[in-house]
Amino acid sequence: MTKKYFIITLALLLSPILVEAMNVSDITINEAPSAYFYKQEFDKLVLDITIPGSDSLSAITIKNEGNAVDRYDIDKFVLWKDAGQNGFQGMGKDEEIGDFEYDANNRIWYVKDLDVVIPEQGLRIFVSVEVARGMTNGRYVQIKIPELDDVDNDGNFDIGDFGIFLESRNNGPVDGSIINSASQTLKSSSTRDNSSPVSIIDSTGDVTTESYTITGQSRDQGGSSPAWVKVEINNVLYDVEDTGTNYSTWKYEWENITEGTYTIKTQSADWLNNIETEGDSITVIVDFPDEEETPIDKPPVEEPPVEEPELTPEEQIRAQIKEIQEQIIDLLNQLIQIYLQELDSI
Secondary structure: OOHHHHHHHHHHHHOOOOOOOOOHHHOEEOOOOOEEEOOOOOOEEEEEEEEOOOEEEEEEEEEEOOOOOEOOOEEEEEEEEOOOOOOOOOOOOOEEEEEOEEEOOOOEEEEOOOOEEEOOOOEEEEEEEEEOOOOOOOOEEOEEEOOOEOOOOOOOOOOOOEOEEEOOOOOEOOOOOEEOOOOEEEOOOOOOOOOOEEEEEOOOOOEOOOOEEEEEEEEEOOOOOEEEEEEEEOOEEEEOEEOOOOOOEEEEEEOOOOOEEEEEEEEEEEOOOOEOOOOOEEEEEEOOOOOOOOOOOOOOOOOOOOOOOOOOHHHHHHHHHHHHHHHHHHHHHHHHHHHHHHHHHO
C-alpha cells in the first residue's frame, strides 16, 4: 500500500461516523383517544407511537402539556412494548418496559438505560398513566415527546436532555415535537369508588393432560382491592386460589379434563361490590396425544463389511516407506533403552 492510500484509509477510519437524524415524519402517531380517567385508575393510554427500525431504544422523554399537575394529579407514567394482540391491553398482556422518572427541574418524565430491540418493521410503544388518589376534577393530560435537545451533543441521554435516544445515535425528532392530538380528562363523579377490578389469564397454549393449572393476575381500578376472582369454564364459574396479596396473582387447578374446545373467562369484584362485567377470555383445545405402540424387538441388522479402497502404486510405496520408518523408530528406541541400561550398570 502506498503512503498516499494509507493516509486516505487512516483518515476514513478516524473520521466521525455520520448518522441520519430522526424526523417527526419517520414516527407513526397512532393516537390515544380522548377519555375520562378516574382517581387511582391505571393502564390508561395517553400515547401510542411506532418507532422505525432496525435499531435499539435506549431512552425516551415525555412531557405533559395538559394542566394536570405532575406528582399531584399523576402518580406515574409507564412505558410499554406492544405484545400479543395488536394495540394496547396493558397489565399481563403487553410487555412492561418500565416506569418513567420525574425530572422536576425540567418538568419532564424519562426512562433511560434501556436496551429494547426495534425490529425491522418498527417498534410500537405505549405510555399509560396512573391517576393519583388526590387528583383534581377537570384537569387533563396531553402527552408529547419534545424535539431533540442533546445538551452536550454526545449522542447519549443525560438528565436534562429531551427526545428519543437510540443505540445508533440516530436520535430525534430533530424537526419538532410529537404530540398526541387528543387529551384525557381527570374526572371525579363521586367520592365513592365505582370502578371494578381487572383480571387477566396468564396461561396460554393448548392442553394435553387431564389436569392443568390456570394462572392469572388481578388489580382493582379505583384504589380498592379485589375481594374475589373466579374462572368460568364453558359457562360454569369456579373459585380460584389467591397466591399473592388480594388476588394480585391467583391459580385454579383444573382437574378431570376431557378432550374438546373450551372457553375460559375471568370475573372479579372489589370489596365495594364493583363487579367486573367483562374479564379476560381465552380459548383452549384439549387434545391428548395418542398412546405410542410398544416397538417389536427385531434382530439387529448386520452391517456389510466396509471394503478398504484399493491403493494406487504410489500410495502403496508411501505406505511401505511409512511402515519401514516406524520399524526404524522402534529399533532406535530399543537401542536407546539398551544404552541407558549399560550406563546404569557402570
